[in-house]
Amino acid sequence: MxxxxxxxxxxxxxxxxxxxxxxxxxxxxxxxxxxxxxxxxxTKEFNIKQHQAICNILEDKIIDDFNARFVYNDVISKIITNLKFHDQPHYAEILANLLTKQVNGFKSENCLLVPVPVHTKRLLKRKYNQASLLTKYISKNTDIKYSNNALKRVKHTPHQTGQSAKIRKKQLKSAFLAKSTIIKDKDIILIDDVFTTGSTVKLCAQELKDKGAKSVKVVTIAYTAL
Ligand SMILES: [Zn+2]
Known part of the structure; x- marks a missing residue:
């Protein structure tokens, strides 16, 4: 055999x-x-104990836990850019394989994988949501169900690169809408490509909890050490 x-x-x-x-x-x-x-x-493996900034973010309990595979650097940046902008969606399958351990670490009986959504406008431009593709393959590897409808991005916001945290926060306010019937009492594992300031995932987590999610944990490919 x-x-x-x-x-x-x-x-x-x-x-x-x-x-x-x-x-x-x-x-x-x-x-x-x-x-x-x-x-x-x-590449550099991410270890939460080495990053006080993320520990501080977790203290306010909006995000219940966080893990990533890598610390963001030039190599990871190149791979994520390829996944996002250069029409190479097959990278998602490879990157999803690299996140199996991190996601399994947060697995519970009643959990659900949810990708950080992008607005339809951006989706039309890019043809796919990289977080959604990642989530699909992670679901296959971990046997955890996933939903693309649990969380929607209802407000289109400009690209965030180069903007201050304060401006980002203002733009992102009420940008997300969660569906209570899908996420109620669930332990959500939110999937995204990169964690930078955490402002996006925090807003997602807050909206998910407001609509009844029991907990929200976040897994990304890379964590940006600020
Ligand atoms: Zn090589």
Whole structure:
């Protein structure tokens, strides 16, 4: 059985050669994490104990817990930009595999995966929501149900890059709308690509709790150390 599995994996790799998502180097063999051994060394694993800023954010209990796979840096930035803007949605499957452990760490009996939504206007431009794609593959890996309708973005806000936290907060106020019938009494695991100031996920978490969610935990690919 194991032999057959190995053989099938070998054939699959011949047909669909896997490469490193950072440097495109061909990666033979069945064990595949997305990065080659050289590039994985360029990433930094996230450890909450090393980041006081996120501990401070968790203190107000709007977000009940947080975890990420990586600390944001040039390598992660390139991969997330590819996922977001360069029409490479297959990256989502690879990145979702890298988040299985973090999401399973927050798993409970009554939990639901919810992606941070984007407004329809942006969705039309980009064709897909990267957080939603990630969530779909995470659901497949963890057997946790997911919903794209639990939380909607009802207000279109300009790109946030380069704006102060205060302006962002003002723009994002009442930008989200949660559906009580889907999220009531659920432990929500909110999925996004990057955690920066936390203003977006905090507003999502607040709206989810206002509509009856029991708890809201957040998992992202990367955490930006400020
Ligand atoms: Zn590489």
């Amino acid at each position: 194991l032999r057959l599995k190995k053989l099938l994996s070998f054939i699959f790799n011949l047909i669909f050669p896997r490469s490193c998502i950072n440097c495109d180097k061909f990666l033979p063999g069945s064990y595949y994490t997305g990065f080659c051994l050289d590039c994985i060394k360029l």
